[in-house]
Amino acid sequence: MAKKNQPTTVTRKQSRLREREQEQQRIIFIALGIVAALVIIILGVGYWRTQIAYLNDTIATVNGVPVTVRAYQARARYDAQLILSRLSQIQAAVSQFDLNDPTYKTIADYYQNQYAQEQSQLLQVSSKALEDVIDDELVRQEAAKRGITVTPEEIDREIELGLKENLGYARPTNTATAGPSPTSTNTPTATLTPTNTATPSVSPTATATLSATLAATPTLGPTETPLPTQTPLGPEAYATEVANLKENITKARYSFDDYRQIVAVNLLRERLNDALGKEVKTTAEQIHARHILVKTFEEAQKVEERLKAGEDFGTLAAELSIDPSAKENKGDLGWATRGSYVTEFENAVWALQPLQVSEPVTTSFGIHVIQLLEKDANRTLDESALARERVQALDDWLQRTRSAATTIIQRFFSTDYVPAEIRKLQSSGTQ
Numbered sequence: 001m002a003k004k005n006q007p008t009t010v011t012r013k014q015s016r017l018r019e020r021e022q023e024q025q026r027i028i029f030i031a032l033g034i035v036a037a038l039v040i041i042i043l044g045v046g047y048w049r050t051q052i053a054y055l056n057d058t059i060a061t062v063n064g065v066p067v068t069v070r071a072y073q074a075r076a077r078y079d080a081q082l083i084l085s086r087l088s089q090i091q092a093a094v095s096q097f098d099l100n101d102p103t104y105k106t107i108a109d110y111y112q113n114q115y116a117q118e119q120s121q122l123l124q125v126s127s128k129a130l131e132d133v134i135d136d137e138l139v140r141q142e143a144a145k146r147g148i149t150v151t152p153e154e155i156d157r158e159i160e161l162g163l164k165e166n167l168g169y170a171r172p173t174n175t176a177t178a179g180p181s182p183t184s185t186n187t188p189t190a191t192l193t194p195t196n197t198a199t200p201s202v203s204p205t206a207t208a209t210l211s212a213t214l215a216a217t218p219t220l221g222p223t224e225t226p227l228p229t230q231t232p233l234g235p236e237a238y239a240t241e242v243a244n245l246k247e248n249i250t251k252a253r254y255s256f257d258d259y260r261q262i263v264a265v266n267l268l269r270e271r272l273n274d275a276l277g278k279e280v281k282t283t284a285e286q287i288h289a290r291h292i293l294v295k296t297f298e299e300a301q302k303v304e305e306r307l308k309a310g311e312d313f314g315t316l317a318a319e320l321s322i323d324p325s326a327k328e329n330k331g332d333l334g335w336a337t338r339g340s341y342v343t344e345f346e347n348a349v350w351a352l353q354p355l356q357v358s359e360p361v362t363t364s365f366g367i368h369v370i371q372l373l374e375k376d377a378n379r380t381l382d383e384s385a386l387a388r389e390r391v392q393a394l395d396d397w398l399q400r401t402r403s404a405a406t407t408i409i410q411r412f413f414s415t416d417y418v419p420a421e422i423r424k425l426q427s428s429g430t431q
Contacts, residue, residue, distance in 0.1 A: 059417055060130065061410045062137040069417050074258035075136075076129035080422050081182045081252040083122045090115050123426050126418045134409060135398055136265045142401075143268045146275060150267045158263050163241045182248050182259070253419065269394060276397050277390030282381055284389075285338065288374040289349050290331040292316055293323045293366050300360035300367040307357060313371050322366060335376075337385060345370070 055070040090111055099108040121128075143149070246256050290313065294300050299320070306316060317323075317331030341349065345368060348361040352372035361368045381389065389396075401407055415423070 054417075057412075057417075059412055060134055060137075061408075062134055063141060063408055065137055065141070067133050067137055070258070071136075071261070072129060072133050072417060073419050074254040075133050075262065076126055076422055077252045077254045077419055078182060078259070078262055079129055079132070080122065080125050080425065081248070083118055083125065085182070087115065087118050087122075090118065126415075126422055126426065130411065130413055134411075136269075138398060138401055138407070139265060139268050139272055139394075142397075143272050146272070148268060148271045148275065150264045150271075154267060155260050155264050158267055159242075159245075159260070160238070162263075163238070163245060167241070182245070182252060253421065272397075273391075273394035276393035280386065280389045280393055282386060283378045284381055284385075285377050286335045286375075286379040286381075286385075287349060287372060288335050288376075289333050289352075289370055289372050290314065290317060291323075291333060291345075291368045291370045292321045292331055293326070293368055294320060295322060295366050297360055297362075297367055300369055303369045304357075304360070307369070313357070332373075335379060335382065335385070337381070337389070 055068065055073070057069045058066040059069050059072045060067040094108075094111050097104045097107060245259075249256055249259050292300075292303050292313070294303065303316060303320060307313060314330030314332070317326045321331055323331065338350065339346070342363050342365075344361055344363045348358050348368075349370050349372060352358055352370065354372055354375055356372055358368070358370040361370060402409065
């Protein structure tokens with residue numbers, strides 16, 4: 001009979017070795033688990049720090065009040081979104097015309113200029129957004145001092161008005177706009193209707209600058225679509241528009257709450273501007289001048305020769321000036337305050353004494369020969385000048401406040417704070 005297998009006897013030494021091996025394996029597994037957990041924690045902390053926590057970093061302080069990276073990035077993305085939308089609108093408008101047709105040269109030049117201006121703004125959006133959020137905080141602080149507030153209901157109402165404007169509804173005349181609603185950059189909200197550009201007019205305008213004005217001449221190309229009948233926007237249609245707005249905001253990588261904050265501060269800006277406008281002085285230092293605008297320096301020299309020969313300035317302006325208004329007003333620009341003209345013209349005219357005639361002055365409009373007629377240190381502003389001063393009240397206040405000794409502004413800007421997609425846009429725009 002075969003012998004049965006006898007059970008293996010484990011010695012005490014072998015038992016201790018096995019227990020030791022098991023303990024070592026347990027320690028190794030625990031150590032690996034700890035290492036894995038640490039790696040996950042480090043990666044998580046890194047992501048939290050680089051993608052979330054830094055949004056609460058301070059990018060600037062205004063009189064000790066911090067301005068966060070979140071507020072800065074929201075403003076930068078909002079501004080960039082609006083610029084991209086306008087660029088898309090320009091492209092859509094240009095596509096309607098054969099720009100090789102000489103008939104549309106004026107329109108091509110106009111759109112090319114508009115496009116270049118928007119591209120320039122896009123390149124500056126990261127730095128401008130920082131100054132915007134600093135101004136926003138200055139506005140909040142001054143509004144708080146004056147008891148100027150904005151309620152959540154007013155923000156909702158402003159958003160609703162903005163959405164309706166995008167659909168072509170007219171804004172009530174007693175409400176001020178707090179800025180455009182962001183729209184998809186792929187779907188222009190309106191087609192820009194080009195107008196024929198007239199010869200530059202150099203009279204002081206509502207923008208208080210020496211600038212070209214667009215005359216009310218026949219429109220080239222398609223005419224504007226009539227506004228829709230002002231019927232109420234139903235709840236479902238409005239909900240759809242809100243959903244589209246939120247989708248566009250999400251695509252631009254900021255939140256709807258960020259957008260509400262931007263709308264709120266824009267409303268504060270409007271109301272503070274109204275309050276400051278009521279405080280604008282009704283008198284100011286003013287000058288009364290006239291000019292003759294020609295295309296070349298040689299023509300300007302001939303004007304000087306004829307003036308020295310005793311010919312009348314106004315008569316020469318009516319005869320020679322390319323300013324279209326000169327035929328009627330003989331080059332008379334009326335009364336103007338400081339800052340009413342482009343820099344070169346401004347510097348020259350304010351340096352003159354009454355009845356003195358300037359040397360030829362070059363601006364983007366051409367060559368000017370200027371005569372100062374009168375100067376008044378404290379003249380009452382006319383209605384249009386007063387309106388311009390009131391429109392500029394907030395900008396003037398911000399300029400004074402920024403430079404005031406009592407205003408303390410600190411900047412902690414880093415290019416790392418600029419949203420990556422904006423850095424990419426700006427990089428591609430400079431190549």
